[in-house]
Amino acid sequence: MNKAFDRYSSVCFALVGALFVIESRNISTSAYGSEVGPNLFPMGLGIILIILSLRLFWESTRARTESSTATEGKTLQYKRFLVIFAATLLYVYLLEPVGYVITTFLFLFVTFKVMGSKSYIKTTFVAFAFSAGVYYVYVHLLQGTLPGFPVWLGF
Amino acid sequence: MSTLQYLADGFYIAMQWHNLLYAFIGVLIGTAVGVLPGIGPMSGVALLMPVTASLTSGMNAEQAAASALILLAGVYYGAMYGGSTTSILLNTPGESSSVVTTLDGYQMAKQGRAGAALSIAAIGSFVAGVFALVALVFLAQPLSDLALHFGPAEYFSLMLLGLCAVSGLGGKSMTKALIMTVFGLLLATIGIDNVSGVARFTYDIPYLYQGLEFLTIAVGLFALGEVFKTILENDISSKQLIKVGRILPSAMDLKQSAAPIARGSILGFFVGLLPGAGATLASFFSYILEKKWSKNPERFGKGAIEGVAGPESSNNAASGGAMIPLLTLGIPGSGTTAILMGALLMYNVQPGPLLFTDHPQVAWGLIASMFIGNLMLLALNMPLVKVFAKIIETPPHFLIPSIIAISVFGVYAVQITTFDLVLLVFCGLLGYFLSSNDFPLAPLVLGLVLGPMIENNMRRALTTSNGDFTIFLTKPLSLIFLGCAALWLIIPLILKVRGKEVVINEEA
Numbered sequence: 001m002n003k004a005f006d007r008y009s010s011v012c013f014a015l016v017g018a019l020f021v022i023e024s025r026n027i028s029t030s031a032y033g034s035e036v037g038p039n040l041f042p043m044g045l046g047i048i049l050i051i052l053s054l055r056l057f058w059e060s061t062r063a064r065t066e067s068s069t070a071t072e073g074k075t076l077q078y079k080r081f082l083v084i085f086a087a088t089l090l091y092v093y094l095l096e097p098v099g100y101v102i103t104t105f106l107f108l109f110v111t112f113k114v115m116g117s118k119s120y121i122k123t124t125f126v127a128f129a130f131s132a133g134v135y136y137v138y139v140h141l142l143q144g145t146l147p148g149f150p151v152w153l154g155f
Numbered sequence: 156m157s158t159l160q161y162l163a164d165g166f167y168i169a170m171q172w173h174n175l176l177y178a179f180i181g182v183l184i185g186t187a188v189g190v191l192p193g194i195g196p197m198s199g200v201a202l203l204m205p206v207t208a209s210l211t212s213g214m215n216a217e218q219a220a221a222s223a224l225i226l227l228a229g230v231y232y233g234a235m236y237g238g239s240t241t242s243i244l245l246n247t248p249g250e251s252s253s254v255v256t257t258l259d260g261y262q263m264a265k266q267g268r269a270g271a272a273l274s275i276a277a278i279g280s281f282v283a284g285v286f287a288l289v290a291l292v293f294l295a296q297p298l299s300d301l302a303l304h305f306g307p308a309e310y311f312s313l314m315l316l317g318l319c320a321v322s323g324l325g326g327k328s329m330t331k332a333l334i335m336t337v338f339g340l341l342l343a344t345i346g347i348d349n350v351s352g353v354a355r356f357t358y359d360i361p362y363l364y365q366g367l368e369f370l371t372i373a374v375g376l377f378a379l380g381e382v383f384k385t386i387l388e389n390d391i392s393s394k395q396l397i398k399v400g401r402i403l404p405s406a407m408d409l410k411q412s413a414a415p416i417a418r419g420s421i422l423g424f425f426v427g428l429l430p431g432a433g434a435t436l437a438s439f440f441s442y443i444l445e446k447k448w449s450k451n452p453e454r455f456g457k458g459a460i461e462g463v464a465g466p467e468s469s470n471n472a473a474s475g476g477a478m479i480p481l482l483t484l485g486i487p488g489s490g491t492t493a494i495l496m497g498a499l500l501m502y503n504v505q506p507g508p509l510l511f512t513d514h515p516q517v518a519w520g521l522i523a524s525m526f527i528g529n530l531m532l533l534a535l536n537m538p539l540v541k542v543f544a545k546i547i548e549t550p551p552h553f554l555i556p557s558i559i560a561i562s563v564f565g566v567y568a569v570q571i572t573t574f575d576l577v578l579l580v581f582c583g584l585l586g587y588f589l590s591s592n593d594f595p596l597a598p599l600v601l602g603l604v605l606g607p608m609i610e611n612n613m614r615r616a617l618t619t620s621n622g623d624f625t626i627f628l629t630k631p632l633s634l635i636f637l638g639c640a641a642l643w644l645i646i647p648l649i650l651k652v653r654g655k656e657v658v659i660n661e662e663a
Contacts, residue, residue, distance in 0.1 A: 005592045011416075013334055019339055020356070027355050036617040037347040038355060041610045042341060049337045056330045081387045088559055092576040095567065098646050104564075107554055113384075116550035126553055134564055143569055 006060035010053040017049030083114050099140035099148040158296055161511075165519025171529055173226070174225050174520065177207075178528045181226040182535065185233020189545045190241055194558065195251070196234035196474075196489045197597070198377035200227050204370055205565030206499050209578050211535055220502035221517045225524040227479075227498055231491055232284060233460035234524070235434060235471050236532050239276040240543055242462070243269060252434035252470040255442045259455060270540075271404040272463050275412050277536040278404075279468035283420040284529040287475025290424055291522060293484075295511060298483040302508035307615035308626050312636035314609045317486040319640040320430040321601050323647050327593045335594055339602020340609065342367055346642070349607055350614055362574040366616030368495040369603055370569060374562050375579040377490075382558050385551070386589070404460075412464035415445050421470030427476025436465035437473035475525070482518060486605070490597030493604045581652025 091107040100125040108127035117123045138144040158411035168174060181203075190198035207226050211219035242258035256276065263272040305313065318340075322332040343355045344365030357363040398445040418442045426437035448453045455462050469602075480486050485507025487493040499517075500507050510518045536543070568578050590596055620626035627633050 002592050009589075009592070009594070013338065015267065016338070016341070020344075024354055027353055036614045036622055038351045038353045042344040042355065045341050045344070049334065049341065052330055052334045052337060056334060058326075059328070060331060074385050077587070078387070079384065084386055084556070084559075085383075088580055092563065092573065092580055095563070095576065096573055100564075104360050106561055110558055111556035111559070112552055115555055115557075117552045119551070126196075130557060130560060134560075138209065138564075138568065141549075142209060142212070144212070145571060146564075146567070 003060050008078070010056040010060060013056070014050050015054060016055035017046040020046035080114055084111050084119075085109055085149060087114075096147050097150065099149045101131045101135045101149065104134070159291060161515060161519045163525060165521075165523035166526075168221060168516055168520035169175065169524035172223055174524060175527065177210075177222050177226040178229050179531055181229020182233035182236075182528050182532050185230035185235075185547050186237035186240075186532070186535065186543055188230060189234035189237020189239075189544050194378065194381060195229055196238075197494060198374075198381055198492055199230050199234050200494045200498075201370075201373040202561060202565060203227060203230055204494065204501070205374070205569045206561075209499065216502060217514065217516050218497065220504045220514070221520040223498060223502060224495070224517060225528075227495055228521060228525060229430055229528045232471065232474050232494065235276065235474050236280050236536060237543065238393065238470075239280070239467050240273060241539065241547060243272045243276065244544055245540065245547065246596070249267050249277040251296060252339045252473075253436070253467070254302075255438045255466040256463055258442070259459050259570070262456065262458035263460065266458050268458065268460075269282045269459065271408050271436045273540045274404050274537055275460055275464050277533055278409075278470040278538070279412065279416040279419065279464045281529055281533040282284060283423055283468035283472035284415050284475055284532075285526065286420040287424050287427070287472045287478075288522060288529070291475060292478055294479055295483055295518070295522070298479065298509050299508035300656050302484050302574075304631070306630070307612040307619070308633045309636065310628045311612040311626055312633040313608060314486055314612070316349040316640040316643070317480070317488060318598070318601060318605060319611075319643045321488065322598050323643040326372050329644070329647060331594045332598050335589070335596065336598040339599035340606045341373070342599075343606025345604050347522065349470040349611055356541065358423075361552035362572060365604075367578070368570055368575055369600075370501065371566050371575045372582050372603060373497060373580050373600055375496050375582025376586035376589075376600065378562050379579065379583025380596070381588040381589055382555055382562075383583055384553055384591060387588060387595070397661060402539045408460050408619075410459050415441075415461040416446070416468045418444060419465040419468030420472045421473030424476040426469070427473030427488075428479055428488065430480060433489040433491075434470035434473040441465040441469035463499075478525075482510060482521075483508060485510070485584065485608070487601060490600055491606045493597070495603045496598075497604050498653055500585045513631055 002131055020042050022044065024039040027037070027039040027042075087107055088108050091103050094103050105127050109123060112123045112127060135146060139146050139148070171180070182205065185196075185199065188194050188196065191240075194202070204227065207223040210226075211223050213488055214222065226236060235252065236250060239256050239260065242248045242253040242256040243264050246257050246261040248254045260272045260276070263269065278663075317338050323329060324334045343366070345363055347357075347364055354364060422441050422444060423434070423437040427433065442455075442462060443466060445461045446455045449455065449459070449461060451455055474491075476489050479493050481486050481492045481496055485496070487496045487504065496506055504510070504514050504517055562579060562583075563576060566575050586596060616626050617624070627637060
């Protein structure tokens with residue numbers, strides 16, 4: 001168990017709770033004739049969340065200093081993760097402007113390589129088969145919608 | 156017998172060729188999901204939800220819902236089957252409900268009885284699955300008749316009970332489980348309020364008016380979260396597979412495991428019925444029971460076939476049992492059933508007592524298809540167990556990025572917005588950080604699914620009572636539910652204070 005994370009997260013959750021409580025006061029009251037308006041439920045939950053966060057904070061300060069056995073002995077691969085995470089974000093943002101097949105192929109090619117795929121031919125083949133296969137089956141056979149090829153490519 | 160008549164109709168639907176195909180694809184993918192370490196039943200079902208949505212897009216709503224549910228439920232119980240394979244062959248459970256199977260299953264495999272262990276697990280799962288279904292058939296109607304008498308106050312309390320049960324057993328820290336539940340409920344309030352039509356927490360962002368899409372959050376938290384975890388922690392197993400060998404169990408094996416299968420089925424079913432207690436708990440209880448029951452308990456842990464047969468039957472029975480509160484009361488008792496419920500709601504099918512009268516096609520088609528699916532699983536698993544064992548050898552460097560790509564495809568196919576994709580990626584990040592710090596994710600999903608219904612029922616009840624909160628305490632049934640809810644939270648606390656080990660349900 002990571003105490004520092006618990007402490008920070010309890011603060012975060014308390015802030016989220018506070019945000020919901022404050023914002024729920026701004027919800028406009030409706031014409032619907034009831035004593036319980038749309039703000040009651042989120043406000044109550046926000047208060048409960050704040051109370052629970054306080055309890056978590058209290059628990060995390062009280063907990064005995066246990067060495068975190070879970071993360072020990074494991075080296076976290078931050079570099080690999082960050083590259084893949086950045087690739088995923090780029091993939092997501094470029095999906096609409098550049099189109100499904102091209103972005104998926106590039107994304108898979110890069111991430112396969114980062115994850116340790118050795119052969120270039122195999123990597124290219126799998127990435128291409130996945131992106132083109134999904135596009136063909138989904139758009140042509142199932143008549144679904146996916147961003148196609150960008151206009152500036154000319155086809 | 157109207158139940159049998161309905162069941163026959165259900166079989167008629169389930170036997171349609173496309174539904175047979177969906178059931179087959181479902182159990183096939185489910186088994187693969189169960190076998191692959193890294194994706195459990197929850198992320199498997201979440202990942203396939205958008206895919207089924209696009210597969211069924213051409214049909215009318217009722218049929219589409221039935222077919223999609225048939226496929227998704229197939230993934231659910233298929234994963235329960237498949238999880239045992241890795242436990243036995245690799246000593247690494249594919250999902251948490253087959254953790255116990257490693258104890259004796261791996262020992263059996265080391266002694267060269269891997270085939271027997273695998274086939275007993277398959278047979279046990281089949282018997283348990285069928286048992287749970289028969290019970291489901293006979294309990295469904297009376298339970299939903301009972302639930303029809305519930306008013307909004309009763310429903311509110313019942314859902315609160317479900318949430319408390321899942322939070323009480325949800326993870327290592329009850330505070331964290333409760334935080335996740337409340338967080339899920341809060342996220343569910345974003346969007347247009349169902350009752351009054353007022354926009355809440357939308358800040359004029361058009362994407363938020365519909366509320367946060369359940370599908371995006373579920374896929375992000377579970378599928379992407381697990382993928383990120385695998386990438387960061389590099390827990391890719393490169394252990395040596397044990398050869399499967401002779402598949403058919405000997406007569407001796409069958410004789411020894413008949414009673415544990417029967418006990419495991421009954422126990423698992425009732426554990427599955429309880430909200431919060433899922434397949435993982437059922438398999439633990441069954442193992443403990445078998446060990447207590449056995450004449451020579453010292454054999455356990457050294458390759459006793461009872462230690463495989465009992466828990467494997469009970470985890471399958473529990474996944475069948477968990478369908479009952481979902482279908483009859485509309486209250487999911489675990490993360491996976493919450494996702495199934497999300498799928499039903501996506502098709503505008505409201506699970507609950509009216510499901511059997513409003514959408515008999517969906518309800519009975521699903522039940523009938525589970526019979527067929529279990530049969531398919533047995534037929535698939537006995538001869539093909541060696542093929543499935545090969546799936547474990549899928550190179551992870553291809554598998555992991557593909558899961559990300561499938562998630563992105565799935566969410567985009569249903570939502571068609573970049574906003575949801577970005578939300579998906581951040582939910583994945585959130586899912587990783589939360590789950591790696593013992594924040595259970597199942598309560599969050601449950602809160603997200605149940606949120607709108609809890610709120611509506613609460614407000615309807617309060618409207619009838621003119622804002623008087625005692626309505627929840629004066630209705631007897633509602634009071635009983637609230638009392639049970641309080642007990643679910645208090646009893647584990649008392650046990651913990653007394654220093655007892657509390658069995659928890661890590662993931663269902």
